[in-house]
């Protein structure tokens with residue numbers, strides 16, 4: 646499968662900062678930008694910057710960023726699922742995982758998360774993919790926001806739902822281990838039925854139990 650990546654951009658104002666939201670971008674371009682110290686939800690900022698540079702240059706990898714000047718203040722990633730996760734079992738070339746989304750505290754709750762997804766889905770190539778995201782409450786910044794798990798889950802549903810991702814059932818044990826965890830997905834318009842069948846088979850692997 647050829648992974649077509651078409652660049653799009655939109656701007657928005659948050660807390661008196663004029664942000665440009667753009668992507669998919671290349672690794673070398675991302676390497677030329679500064680990475681905000683507030684982007685530390687998943688790794689220390691330097692390491693996360695490096696990880697995103699690598700993802701940007703993967704054949705299927707897509708990185709969309711929000712930046713003020715040369716300072717990256719938010720990002721979202723799309724890539725094939727981790728080989729250790731069940732979502733990679735069928736090795737579907739047309740399945741991408743929204744692996745991480747993060748916005749710096751400086752511009753949170755100002756619409757940047759939703760804008761990142763809007764720009765990501767401006768590329769018509771996204772209609773060729775099943776896009777999934779696995780929401781685990783232990784990845785959420787409950788401490789930083791003061792939200793409880795259900796309030797945070799609502800925020801994630803709003804962000805993901807703005808791009809058309811919706812809740813999908815699964816018997817994945819990690820997802821089922823807490824009721825606030827969930828799988829969300831969007832099946833692109835041109836995704837063939839074989840991919841949908843293979844995706845459904847990955848969602849449910851313990852049918853004999855029921």
Ligand SMILES: CC(=O)SCCNC(=O)CCNC(=O)[C@H](O)C(C)(C)COP(=O)(O)OP(=O)(O)OC[C@H]1O[C@@H](n2cnc3c(N)ncnc32)[C@H](O)[C@@H]1OP(=O)(O)O
Nearest residue numbers: 686745746747748753754755756757758759785786800803
């Ligand atoms: C697959 C994964 O990556 S899971 C982990 C997700 N990432 C994290 O938890 C990292 C830390 N958190 C963040 O970076 C951000 O808070 C995000 C990514 C969760 C949300 O990004 P933001 O730019 O703040 O979200 P955005 O401003 O687009 O808000 C979306 C909606 O949630 C609401 N919202 C956002 N933050 C809050 C909050 N703290 N309290 C209440 N509502 C909120 C917004 O009002 C908006 O609602 P609306 O659609 O009714 O207008």
